[in-house]
Amino acid sequence: MPSNESWIVRLMRNPALVQYAGMVGVLMLLIAIFSSLSEHFFRFQTIPLILNQIPDLIVIAVGMTLVLVIGGIDLSVGSLLALGSAVIGVLMVDHGWSFLPASIVCIVAAGLCGLINGLISVGAKIPSFIVTLGMLEIARGVAYLLTNSEQKYIGSSVETLSKPLPLIGLSSAFLIALVVVLVAQWVLTRTVFGRYCIAIGTNAETVRMSGVNTVPYSVIVFAVSGLLCGLAAIMRTTLLPSTDPETGVGIELAAIAACVIGGTSLMGGRGSVIHTFFGVLIISVLQTGLAQIGAAEGTKRIVTGSVIIVAVLLDAARGRWFARR
C-alpha cells in the first residue's frame, strides 16, 4: 500500500467510517434543506422538540435491530406497545395503582409476549414473520379488550418522564433511550451474547456445528424486543399522557425502515444499533420537516418511501464498492 496517499483516501478505506459519514451527511443535508424551506425549522428549540417525540421509536428500533441481526423479524412491536400502554392505563385509571408498579407490569407483559414469539418461532422453527404477525393481531386484540376500546386519560402526574429537563431541553425518556442504544451497541459488539447473535444471523448451521446451542440466544433476543416494547409503552404513555388502544399502528414499519436505513441486513448477520439510531433520526427529521413546510400527507409518504429505497440502494452500492477493494 503506497504510504503517500492523502488522508482522505485512507479514511475512505474504512467502511464503518464511510457509513457514519454518510448517515451524518444525509441528516445534515435534510436539516439544511428544511431550514431553507421553512424559517421555523432551524431553531435551537426544534431539535429537542423532535428528539423528545421519538424515544419510543428509538427503543423499539433497537430491539428490531437485534431481531434482524439474528435473521428474524418482529412485526408485533406496535401491538405490544399498545398492549403495554393499555396495561398502564387500566391499572392506574380503573384500579388506582401508582405509576411504578403499573410500569413494571407493563414491561413484564410485553416481555412475556416477546418470549412467546421467541419460543414459538425458534422452538417450532416457524418463520418469525408469521409468528409475530399472529402476535400483532393478538396483542392488539387484548389491548382493545382491556381498555374496552376506549382512550383513558391518565393525567399530568406521569408526565415527568417525558418533560424536557431544564438546561438541556431533552426529556429523561430520551436520555434513557440513548442509554439503551449505547448499552445495546456494547452488548452487540463486545459481548459473547452479541457475537453469537451476529454469528447465528450469518449462518446458524455453522454455529450449531461449532457446538453452540443457538436456541436460547434466539429466544432471548425476541424476549428483549418485547421488553423494549414495554419500555416504549411507558415512554409513549407518559408523553401523551393517556392510553389509546389504537396507538403504535405501523410503528414496526418505521422501526424496520430505520434499521434498513442504518444498513442492517434483513438477511441477518449484519447490523449496528448506533446506525439504527441515526436511521430513526433521519426518519423523524424528515417527518417533522415535511410537516413544518406544510407538505400534504400524500407527499410525506412518497418522500419517506423514496428515502428508504434510496438509502438501501446507496447501502448496496457501498457494499459493492468495498467488496471490490
Added chain:
Amino acid sequence: MTDESRLLFSCVGLSKSYTVKVLDDVSFELRRGEIHALLGANGAGKSTFCKIVAGLTAASSGTMQLDGKSFAPSNKRQAEAAGVQIVQQELNQIGTLSVAENLLFGRFPHRFGCINRKELHRRARISLERFGIDDIALDMPVSRLGVGQRQLIEIATALDRDCRLLILDEPTAALTHRETEKLFTWLSQMRDRGVGIIYISHRLDEVSKLTDRVTILRDGRRVESCSTSELSTTDMVRAMTGIESASTETEFTSHTQTPIRLRVKNIVRTGVLENISFEVHAGERLGIAGLVGSGRTELLRAMFGSDTADSGSIQLDDDPQQHRFRSPSQAVHHGLAMVTEDRKQSGLLLSQSIAVNTTLASMQQVCSRVGVINRQREHTAASDYREKLDIRCPDVNQTCASLSGGNQQKVVMAKWLLCGANVFLFDEPTRGVDVGAIQPIHRLFEELARDGKAIVIVSSDLDELLRTCDRIIVLSAGHVTGEFTRGVWSRESIMQASFAGYAI
C-alpha cells in the same frame, strides 16, 4: 465386430478440466440396443462424462457423434431434443406437485394455457402402467412418496419421453428388490427396441447380469472396454483400482499409543448405518473409505450428534459413561470436533473475520466471567493460530470469504484446535482445496497424531487415506466390510470391500 449401422453414439478424446483434469482423453462407443455399464471408483469421471453427454456441462475438448452426426449439446434441452435422456442420482422433482404433474412437467396437455387435468392423468397413467406401476395415486404430491417410489417416477419420467440414448446414474440405489426386477424388465424391453443405455452402478452383480458391455474409467481415463461376459466382478474391481502407484508409499511415522481414545459401539441409523463399531487409539489416524453414499458422512454426523443415532454409543478415554449425542454442543463439550465436508454451509461464517471464526467454538477462553469479549485476547489467539497453521492472510480481521479454499480449511481447523478438542472427525478435508494446500493439511494430521489426539478421516480419495492413515476401515452400503492396517493393505482389497456391501 462393430457393425457401423449399429453404432449409436461415439466420442473421441473427450476431456474436461476444472482446476484439475477430471476427464482425460476418453473415447467411448455405444451401440443401438445395448446396455453399456460405466464403472469406476469415486472421482473416476463417470458423472462428469454423463453430464457432458446429457448437455449439463460442456467438454473442454473432444468431439461427440450421435447417429453419425456431430453432437455438441449446449444445454439439457438440446440433448433431449436429440433424444438423450439422463436420470441422475439426485431427484429432479418438484415435491409439492403431484405425481402426474411431475411426470409430464414441461409437456402439460393444455388448452389456451389451462391444464387439461383429465388428459394429464390419462397420459400419466399410461406411462406408469407401461412400467407396471399401478399402486401410486396420480394426484399425490411426490414429496409424500418414499425415495424408492420417487426414484421409479423419476425413471418413468425419463423413459416416457422419446429417447434413443438413456443414461442411468445409480438408478437402483433406493429401489427394493422387486422394483429393481421391474426396472430390469423394462430396460430389457427398451434395449430390444434399439435404445442405447449407459448404466452406472455400484452393484457389480447387477452389472454382470444386466449389461452387454463394460467401460471402466480410472482417474478420468478409460482403462478398459469390453464385453461384460469377459470380466468377473473381481476383474472389474482390479481394473478400477489399477496398479499401486509408488508415490503413495512415502515415509510414514505412526504415533499410535496404547490407550484407546474413542470407542464407537453398534451405531445404527435405520437404513443408513448398520451396527457400526470401531476403536481409535490416542495418536491414531483412522481412515474411513467407501463409495459415495455408503454412509461415511452419516456416520460422522451420528457420532457428532448433528443427527442422532437410533441406537449405539460412544465412549471416550477411560470414561465408562456411554454417550449418544443429541446435539453437536454435547459432543463438543466432550472434546469432539468435526470438520465438515461443506465449509461454506456448515464450517465457516464466510462474511465474518478470521478472528471471529477462530474463536467461535471457544468464546469462554477469550471473554471475562460475565461474557465480555476481550478483543486483545481474541486477536492474540487468532494470530497465534494463523502463525501455527500458516494461514496466508495479511490480517486476522479479514473476512473468510476472501481466503482460498485451503486457507479457509485451516481457519476451520484453528477453531477446533483453540477449542482443545481431543477427537477430530474430518469429512473430506481436502475437497476443493488447491493442490499446494493439501500437503500442509496432511502435515497437520501428523501433528495432531503426535499430540495424542484421535483422528478419523473420511475421504473419497483413497490415495489420501493410504498416505495419511494408520488404519482404514471400509464402509459399504452402511456396513463395515473391511478393516486394513498399514503394511498389509492393498488398494484392490479395499476396493473389493467397498463394493462388498452392495452385493448383500
